[in-house]
Amino acid sequence: MLLKKLLPLLLLPVLGMAQAHAADAAHTITIGVSPGPYGDMVKHAIAPQMEKKGYEVKVREFSDYIQPNLALANKSIDANLFQNRRYLNRFSADKGLKLAEVITVPTASMGFYSNKIHSLNELKKGDIVTLPNDPSNLSRSLDFLQKYGVIKVNPDVAVTKASLKDITENPHGVVFKPLEAAQLPRAMGGVTGSLINANFALSAGMKLSDAIQLDVLPEDIKNMIVVRAEDINKPFAQDLKAAVESPEFEALFDAPDSEFASFQKPEWMKARHK
Structure with missing residues (x-):
């Protein structure tokens, strides 16, 4: 009898740790990128804004243009940043994937x-x-x-x-x-x-x-943050959008000595200054 009474009390710390772990996991997001500047964009321009909201942002680099979308579809990552709208639409149609654009970002040109x-x-x-x-x-x-x-x-x-x-x-x-x-x-x-x-x-x-x-670059070949279609309205996706729309994010693209200074801004960003 005593054991039965104590068991719930003994389990409380374990359950508390599990819930805390689940909460931590919910605030850790992994973003897939291809080699080059977009990993730096995530680390230096997006992650700082997300961290203010309690997220831990991890970057996973892929060596080609195929795996980032496949990894997103199979839930190995939470979002990716490497592709434009033309590529997303064609790849999704060819592979039968349900992916969605969050927001377009400043993009370096071919x-x-x-x-x-x-x-x-x-x-x-x-x-x-x-x-x-x-x-x-x-x-x-x-x-x-x-x-x-x-x-x-x-x-x-x-x-x-x-x-x-x-x-x-x-x-x-x-x-x-x-x-x-x-x-x-x-x-x-x-x-x-x-x-x-x-x-x-x-x-x-x-x-x-x-x-x-x-x-x-026309607008449809500027790069975007992409998530699974089922996640487009989830808080982390909306927080990613807000991070890109923040003044702190844009400031990195206006600094003449920035590695992003030659990137072409998306139309929504240009429109804010008209």
Whole structure:
């Protein structure tokens, strides 16, 4: 009888510890990023605002553009920051994932880099140009090359679905070679030029100012914080949104000596100053 009376009292500390652990776990969020500046953006611009609200923010780096969304879908991470709306929509449709945009953030631009030429007009027949091989960034690269006069793409093909077979004009006679995005900086020595996503260029020690041409980003290819669709209205997702909308976050992109100074701001951020 005595044991039965004491048992609930003995269990109280254990239950209290379990509840405290659950509460701590609920305030720990893991954000997936690809190599480059977005891990720093989370650590230096987002995490400090989240920590004020009692969160512990962890960053998990992935080496490609595939795993961050798969990890988010299988609940290995809580959010990710690496992709634009075009990529999210296409990847989600292809994989049958239910992911949702929280907010767009300032974004570094894709650029054309070369150690051999100084202008896109110098491209000539047989020159090899590498570009990302994943479908979304490949189509984005073709849109870039068309925008700056290197090629023409079949206008009947959606800009988000164009592939090499949709090139209708290639007046310079360039040879295009798709590679895994992370490999592009390392392959620069053997090619005339390369279209490289900013995160991989920066993580390889390159400067955005080194690019022959940087893209002017439309809104749908600026990067976003993304969560599972089921979590979009949960407090942590709304707190992430509030962190990005904070004056402290924006201040890091206005400082001339900041690593983020050359990032292109999203339209919602520009609109606050009109």
